[in-house]
Amino acid sequence: MSSSPSLRLLLSDCVLPANEARILLAHVLEKHYQLPRSALLSRDDMVLNEAASTDWEALVSRRTNGDPIAYLLGKKGFHNIELLVAPGVLIPRPETELLVDIALGEIAKLNQPTLILDLGTGSGAIALAIASAAPLATVIATDQSPEALGIARQNAQLLDLHNQVEFAQGSWYEALDNRSLFDVIVSNPPYIANLDPHLTQGDLRFEPLSALTDYASGLSCLEAIIAGVDQCLKPGGLIAVEHGFDQSEAVVQLMQVAHLIDIQVHLDLAGHSRVVSGRKSL
Numbered sequence: 001m002s003s004s005p006s007l008r009l010l011l012s013d014c015v016l017p018a019n020e021a022r023i024l025l026a027h028v029l030e031k032h033y034q035l036p037r038s039a040l041l042s043r044d045d046m047v048l049n050e051a052a053s054t055d056w057e058a059l060v061s062r063r064t065n066g067d068p069i070a071y072l073l074g075k076k077g078f079h080n081i082e083l084l085v086a087p088g089v090l091i092p093r094p095e096t097e098l099l100v101d102i103a104l105g106e107i108a109k110l111n112q113p114t115l116i117l118d119l120g121t122g123s124g125a126i127a128l129a130i131a132s133a134a135p136l137a138t139v140i141a142t143d144q145s146p147e148a149l150g151i152a153r154q155n156a157q158l159l160d161l162h163n164q165v166e167f168a169q170g171s172w173y174e175a176l177d178n179r180s181l182f183d184v185i186v187s188n189p190p191y192i193a194n195l196d197p198h199l200t201q202g203d204l205r206f207e208p209l210s211a212l213t214d215y216a217s218g219l220s221c222l223e224a225i226i227a228g229v230d231q232c233l234k235p236g237g238l239i240a241v242e243h244g245f246d247q248s249e250a251v252v253q254l255m256q257v258a259h260l261i262d263i264q265v266h267l268d269l270a271g272h273s274r275v276v277s278g279r280k281s282l
């Protein structure tokens with residue numbers, strides 16, 4: 001007579017790498033039994049009920065097919081917050097936390113209520129992480145994608161930041177309906193060149209193409225964002241943009257052309273140039 005497998009057996013027999021199998025099984029235990037991750041060890045002889053078992057098998061099958069873990073869990077940690085994520089938005093990346101830290105450094109220096117603009121907010125990651133860490137900041141977050149804005153708005157509600165973060169739809173600065181001048185503008189725009197082979201590999205295959213590529217050289221969104229700062233940044237204000245590993249020189253040049261000063265290249269934790277910042281002169 002065949003008996004249903006215990007958690008221990010589900011893990012040892014799983015085709016996925018051990019760390020991924022543990023993450024997904026912990027998710028099933030939390031969802032169906034409200035049990036913490038530690039139950040993987042403390043209750044390792046437990047047997048899943050039918051609904052949980054069906055869920056586990058579907059998750060393993062989707063992960064085997066390449067679905068990103070964050071989409072399977074429906075959430076992703078970023079900076080000091082947790083965000084809902086779904087296939088309509090980019091999965092926030094750890095390296096993007098650098099943009100948040102640069103903005104927070106500027107907000108701390110200003111030490112007064114500040115107005116921040118996050119262009120291409122996706123899940124709301126940058127805007128909401130800034131708002132969560134800086135209660136004196138008001139953030140306007142824009143995106144062209146209504147689907148992304150829907151998820152970003154849900155995240156703002158769940159994090160109780162909806163009074164501090166306002167969302168607007170449209171292409172870059174066109175989303176703004178008034179003539180506010182911002183203390184800080186941040187953006188992680190699509191910067192992968194059209195036909196870059198990375199677009200057909202790994203997690204990227206499952207993320208919205210319009211969040212990843214500008215369908216051109218990779219620089220056209222960065223160019224539009226940097227060219228537009230003059231109209232929207234306060235004198236002395238700061239802009240910081242994320243870019244691809246080989247784009248920092250080109251982005252510095254775009255900032256020089258836009259007459260920005262105090263241009264700086266910032267490295268991520270892996271030591272790659274990841275962000276360029278510049279300031280509007282006084």
Ligand SMILES: C[S@@+](CC[C@H](N)C(=O)[O-])C[C@H]1O[C@@H](n2cnc3c(N)ncnc32)[C@H](O)[C@@H]1O
Nearest residue numbers: 092120121122143144145171172188189190211
């Ligand atoms: C690389 S994703 C970044 C998402 C989020 N800020 C993050 O860091 O996780 C780029 C975002 O820019 C948005 N986007 C693309 N083209 C745009 C445009 N012309 N105007 C405004 N947003 C745009 C995409 O929908 C996507 O959400």
